[in-house]
Amino acid sequence: MDLSTPPPDLYGRPRADTFFRFLTAFGDRYSPALGSPLLRRNPRRPFSRPTEALQLVVTARRQVAVDVVELTLADPSGGPLPGWQPGAHLRLTLPSGRERHYSLCGDPAGQTDQTGQAGQADQAGPAGRSGYRIAVRLLPDGGGGSAEIHDTLHPGTWLTARRPRNGFAFCAEPAVLFLAGGIGITPLLPMVREARRNGLDWHLVHTGRSADTLPFAAELRALDPARVHLRTDDEHGGPPTGTELLAHAPRGAAVYCCGPAPMLTAVQRALDASPAASLHFERFGAAPVTDGEPFTVRLGADGPELPVPADRSALDVLREARPDLPYSCRQGFCGTCEVRLLAGTPDHRDRRLTPERRADGALLPCVSRAAAGETLVLDL
Structure with a gap:
């Protein structure tokens, strides 16, 4: 016998046991769906443990x-x-x-x-x-x-x-323009270092009200004074236009932008006429509601009803009645403001909840809405 070759099964039998092969296949396929608590989890799959804080x-x-x-x-x-x-x-x-x-x-x-x-x-x-x-x-x-x-x-x-x-990954394109408004420099600063380390054709424009409001100005200048442009409103008579900002872009560049809403809007509008080819951005807070309809939220089955205007989020309205309602990103990805939906048909606009969670009644009021005239009853 060739001892370097393992036997066909644990006991050295020449053929696999057909019955147990079928039983194993059946268990792998159907055990998660069976009702018994002992059979709900496929034992061949490891337990998923929550990530510790x-x-x-x-x-x-x-x-x-x-x-x-x-x-x-x-x-x-x-x-x-x-x-x-x-x-x-x-x-x-x-x-x-x-x-x-x-x-x-x-x-x-x-x-x-x-x-x-x-x-x-x-x-x-x-x-x-x-x-x-x-x-x-x-x-x-x-x-x-x-x-x-x-x-x-x-x-x-x-x-x-x-x-x-x-949620704002850097793809390291060969040519890059970074646009930062004030504290918006924080996610871009590591990207600038990465672009410099990889020898990319990069430029940075950092804007703010005045020089003393620009974080990390000395650190940025030390990276490459020829590629870093610090631009302040008090020296130029006001905020820059989108065209002015994008004029620093190399031909075909990817633009990474983080700043206040007016800055993002100006850059988006000027992008097509600029040398840049694509735009990646991160907002400070919630995006403005541009396609909303007025609806109503009710606090509990018999609670007060709060009208939500077409241009405001349900979270903003809820926090006026419940100032202690937690929130964080206001953009539908962190889940901090999650509430339970008791009745109504919502328009889920978040980037976090799975279909199963939504079916179970989870709702993120920072971005989710409803059709005109609809009432969402919340467990609050």
């Missing part, structure tokens, strides 16, 4: 512009953190319980010190970093998240976060 501690804080603070977050034990790619963001749970998303603005390929110089990659390699960097502008009229960060997050403060996620 990250425990983080603030290790450094500094002012990087007027009303903008930079925070460095690390593992309290000093261990490596999960890796990430340019454009990724963290979903932070603040000490108050508020959840907010902030773009990572460090360098995923290595350390970045406070002078903005990229250093040696840490020993964890590309799969892990020793610290995350975010920058937050204070919004006095916001929902309280930025004020809490500015007022309470100092070195030594602990908080939790979800692992980095990316």
Whole structure:
């Protein structure tokens, strides 16, 4: 016998057992659908375990512009953190319980010190970093998240976060134009470093009200003064037009834009007549409602009815009645504002809920709407 060849089955029998082969195939195919709790999960498939939240501690804080603070977050034990790619963001749970998303603005390929110089990659390699960097502008009229960060997050403060996620991925096209408005530089700064590292034909335009409102200006200039253009409203008599911004684009360039809504609108309108070929963008907040119809939300089966105008979101209306209703991204991808639908036919416009979750009554009021005259009854 050739001992280098394994036998046909565990017991050395020359033929597979036909009955057990059929039974195994039947179980693999049908066991998830059977009613018994013991048979609902295919035993050949591993259990899916929820991802554990990250425990983080603030290790450094500094002012990087007027009303903008930079925070460095690390593992309290000093261990490596999960890796990430340019454009990724963290979903932070603040000490108050508020959840907010902030773009990572460090360098995923290595350390970045406070002078903005990229250093040696840490020993964890590309799969892990020793610290995350975010920058937050204070919004006095916001929902309280930025004020809490500015007022309470100092070195030594602990908080939790979800692992980095990316909804604004950088594709590293050969020619790239980056357009940042104010704090919109945060997701673009790692992309600029990646473009520089890969020898791409890149340019950056960073706009703001005045020089002291532009975060990381010195860090950007140090990357390549010839490719970085800092443009302020006070020196040019007002905000730039879309045509002016896109004039910096190399022929056939991909444009990556992050900034306030008027800036995005101006760039979108001027794109076709520009040298650029494509546009990728990330918004600060919710997109304006352009095709909505007025409908109504009711708080519980016998609760008050709240009219939702055609140009406002259900979340905005709900928060006027329930200011403690949680929210974060306002764009339909984080799930923080999820509520339960009791009755009505919604128009789901989110990018998170599965068909099964929607069928079970999950609804994201930040983007979801209903037909004109429809009433959505919510479990609130």
